[in-house]
Amino acid sequence: MPLYILRISSEHHSFRIPSLLSISQVFKFPIRFVSTDLSRGVLIVELEKEEDVEKILERDILVxxxxxxxxxxxxxxxxxxxxxxxxxVFEPYKHSTFxxxxDSCNHRIPEPRSRETINTFKYTGLRxxxxxxxxxxxxxxxxxxxxxxxxxxxARFARDGKFVRVYFGRRIGLGKARSLITSHAVNTRAYYGxxxxxAQMGFLMAGQALPGPGKIMxxxxxGTGSMLYAVAHWGSYVFGSxxxxxxxxxKTKGKGVRPGIYRSAAQYGLEDRFIDCLTYDVTRSPIRRGGWVDAIITDPPYGVRAGAKRLGRREGKKPLREAPYLMEDGEYSHKxxxxxxxxxPYELANLTVDLILLARxxxxxxxxxxxxxxTVNEDYDEIDIPLVEGMKELKIGDGSVQDFGKWGRRLITMEKTATDDGEPPTFEDHDEFDLKKVDGKLPGHFGFRERYLTGFRPRKHDKTDDVALTPDGEDASE
Structure with missing residues (x-):
């Protein structure tokens, strides 16, 4: 099969291969990576035909x-x-204008040498x-x-010409999806929070959901809909809660004022792909049937800017009312x-288990x-992703990670392997996160908000001590 040079952005190295693989899966074409170092700015791939390259140029935001x-x-x-x-190879283009x-990776070729280099290819016979x-x-x-x-x-002059490798070929085209980074930039969006x-990360996430016309996501x-704009752009119908x-x-109120999330959808010409956006606690979902959603794509709140919540009261507070409360003016409070x-608060470790069960x-x-x-990088382990029968994690190498030093955001992609719907999740608090029951090993994302606010201090725990700990590792009895 023909070989092709892909010039790849230097950003988000760990996302580039999953992104290319997801495009090959959407359009059902084989792709083989010839380059041995997949982190370089030049990536050599083997594809069957040029139409497959065009699909990559249309969809991959890093190419x-x-x-x-x-x-x-x-x-x-x-x-x-x-x-x-x-x-x-030049025969079909012998009489074409040309x-x-x-081009160069990690360097800028001086203009004089660029002209000299081009002149060395006169033997190609192009007329x-x-x-x-x-x-x-x-x-x-x-x-x-x-x-x-x-x-x-x-310094630039001293390293000029000291490349690792040089390539020559016929350019097929420029990456068309790159413009989405600008056209969907958050600061130009009609509504955002x-x-x-x-935008760039939103589209990288969207690619893993395999969006396409007719799919429901x-x-x-x-939140403000960032995930949905990206998958809707590729033709999927979407809804959120x-x-x-x-x-x-x-914040804009008034009769006839459209919700902000729809104003942004209209800005991108995607409003007709939004089925609805509803207000409810996902643990009290009105959805009554499983087995009909093509993908769930989300960025759960984890406490750095906003924490996850679920209906109820904190432990130790009086329980929720069983009956609605009638106000002095004769109206029910909830109306x-x-x-x-x-x-x-919705503990992130519980949320993660529930999210996977919901997807199942x-x-x-x-x-x-x-x-x-x-996750806190030093605490992360592959076993932190809960094992749920009928769901499997899809991962390339060490996975796609946005590294921020002591912590990172890991892009988790899972596929439903089960053919049945199974039971709807009960969204109960999962007591397996009690240290006494897991031999001292907590997931790297457990108590993330508290760990973040305390500068990621190591958890204090001795496996021989039969004590319960708070999320940030302190003795709960103190």
Whole structure:
């Protein structure tokens, strides 16, 4: 199969391979990674046909350009020798107008050397004439350098030409999805909040859900809708829910005023793909049937900017009323426009288990659950992802991680392997997070908010001590 050069953004290294694989799965074409170092700015892949490359350019937000690979080498002498051995590749373009451009990873080629380098390819026999503005075909030379800080002209000049490898080929096109980073930028959105996901990461998450026309996707912690805009852009129908309706509506009030989440959807031309956005606690969901959602994609609140909540009262507080409360004016309190029901924190470890159980019930077979899981890096272990029968984690290498130093956000992608719906989750608090029952090992995301606020202090625990601990590792009896 033909080989292609993908010029990849230097951002989010651990997301690039899962992103490409998800596109190949959506469009059902094989892809093989030829490059041995998948972290470089040049990625060589094997694909069956050029139409597959076009799909990557349309959907992958990290791909800057794609080029059909003709020849490569550790030096220009080696490159020219390899290219001279296969001059037949130029035959279809012998009489086409053309241009040759230079590109480089981790370096900027000086203009004089760029021209000199291009002139060394005169032996290709192209006769159509050079057209810099509108060529019928474009060829590309790409030099791949090691990453090195060279912030002075002298330093840049000294490393010029000291590349690791050089490539030559026919450019197929530029990455079309890259423009979504700007067009969907949060600060230009009609409605957003302080927890809105940035556009680039939103689209990287969306890719893992395998969005496409006719699919239905759900966000149970919808907030201001960042996840839904991304999957809806690729044709999916979407709906969301949140315990706090103010997140969905926004601050603007008044008769006839559309909720903020729909104003942003209209801005992107996606309003007709929004089934609905509802206000309810996911643990008290009105959904009564499972097995009909193609993907659940969400970024659960974890306490850095906003913490997860569920209906109820904190332990030690008086329980919720069994009957509605009648106000002095004769109206029930829960019917007031500004009514906010009592809520309590939703421990992230419990939420994670519940989310996977919800996906097990709600998804169609082979449906996907995609969510971010914040973890303290030194405490993270693969066993932190709860094992639920009928669900399996899909992971490439060490997984896709946004690393912030002491902690990171891990993109978890799971697939429903079960063919039945199973039972709906009960959303009970899971007592397996009692240290006495798990031999001292807590998930790296347990008590994340408290760990974050205390600077990620190590948990205090001796496995021989039969004591209960607070989420930040303190003795609960003190």
């Amino acid at each position: 800057q350009s794609a080029t059909e690979l003709y020849a490569e080498g550790a030096t220009y002498d080696e490159l020219h020798a390899n290219l001279r051995a296969k001059l037949e 241009k040759i451009t230079t 159509g004439g050079v057209s810099m503005k509108a060529p019928q075909v474009e060829f590309m030379i790409c030099e791949d350098y090691e990453w090195e800080v060279a912030n002075t002209p002298e 302080n927890t809105s996901m940035d 759900y966000d149970p912690f919808v 949140d315990i706090d309706g103010r997140q969905i509506r926004g 007031k426009p500004d009514y906010l029901p009592p809520s309590r 019930w709600l998804l169609v077979p082979k449906g996907r659950l995609v969510f971010f899981l914040p």
